[in-house]
Amino acid sequence: MHIHRFEKIWIGLSLFLIAVCTGIVIYGFVALDLKVPGIADSGTIDPMNLAETEFAQPGVRKVGENEYEVYMVARQFLFLPGTGRPLTLPAGAEVTFHVTSPDVLHGIHVSGTNLNTMVIPGQVATFKTVFPEARTYGMICHEYCGPAHHTMEGLIEIVPPSEFDETTLLTSR
Amino acid sequence: MATPQESNAPTDAPAAEAVMSEERSDIVREISLEEFTPSGTLAVTGAYFLLLLVLYALMYFVEFAGNGPSIIN
Ligand SMILES: [Cu+2]
Numbered sequence: 001m002h003i004h005r006f007e008k009i010w011i012g013l014s015l016f017l018i019a020v021c022t023g024i025v026i027y028g029f030v031a032l033d034l035k036v037p038g039i040a041d042s043g044t045i046d047p048m049n050l051a052e053t054e055f056a057q058p059g060v061r062k063v064g065e066n067e068y069e070v071y072m073v074a075r076q077f078l079f080l081p082g083t084g085r086p087l088t089l090p091a092g093a094e095v096t097f098h099v100t101s102p103d104v105l106h107g108i109h110v111s112g113t114n115l116n117t118m119v120i121p122g123q124v125a126t127f128k129t130v131f132p133e134a135r136t137y138g139m140i141c142h143e144y145c146g147p148a149h150h151t152m153e154g155l156i157e158i159v160p161p162s163e164f165d166e167t168t169l170l171t172s173r
Numbered sequence: 174m175a176t177p178q179e180s181n182a183p184t185d186a187p188a189a190e191a192v193m194s195e196e197r198s199d200i201v202r203e204i205s206l207e208e209f210t211p212s213g214t215l216a217v218t219g220a221y222f223l224l225l226l227v228l229y230a231l232m233y234f235v236e237f238a239g240n241g242p243s244i245i246n
Binding site: 096 | 229230237241243
């Protein structure tokens with residue numbers, strides 16, 4: 001089949017564009033360390049019975065020198081911890097969030113950041129991040145979860161490591 | 174009014190041929206496919222393509238990657 005040379009040029013450019021888009025995403029994943037939320041390796045949990053899981057006591061646990069784990073329950077219509085009293089974390093620490101729901105589908109988006117995941121009953125959404133500076137972030141539920149969905153919000157307070165009160169940490173698992 | 178059956182391709186074929194024949198008086202010059210060079214179209218497409226690349230880079234590297242903290246694992 002005969003193809004006009006101009007058409008060859010823009011067929012080439014389209015293929016180049018696909019390569020560029022794919023390349024940038026791979027570059028972001030590998031070099032910029034931009035990952036996506038995952039689900040826990042341990043499989044599913046029973047959403048009707050969170051009392052028998054590590055979510056029985058939602059909160060922050062220290063798991064390493066500068067590493068923390070947050071166990072958070074998103075339920076109609078609050079984040080625990082986060083709503084009412086802010087979730088407090090030290091700046092610069094590696095923080096792994098584990099979020100689950102005992103009732104319906106929720107979402108969590110830390111406003112002004114790329115931290116965003118769905119929260120599905122029976123599954124544990126997991127992601128790791130570092131908050132570099134001491135400031136307060138708002139978080140909202142972004143999956144419609146019921147009549148008061150629009151009020152479902154919370155706060156994350158990032159404090160300088162020297163001011164972080166370790167007595168608020170949970171000890172047991 | 175012709176019914177759909179009457180206006181089928183076989184009856185239209187001679188007319189379509191006539192359009193392309195030398196009998197058409199409004200054809201000034203015939204050129205081959207390779208001689209047809211729509212440079213303006215190429216320029217506009219090229220400019221749009223460059224804009225697309227620049228905007229994609231801005232969106233990804235500034236609005237997304239620069240919007241930290243991000244999920245790192
Ligand atoms: Cu919700």
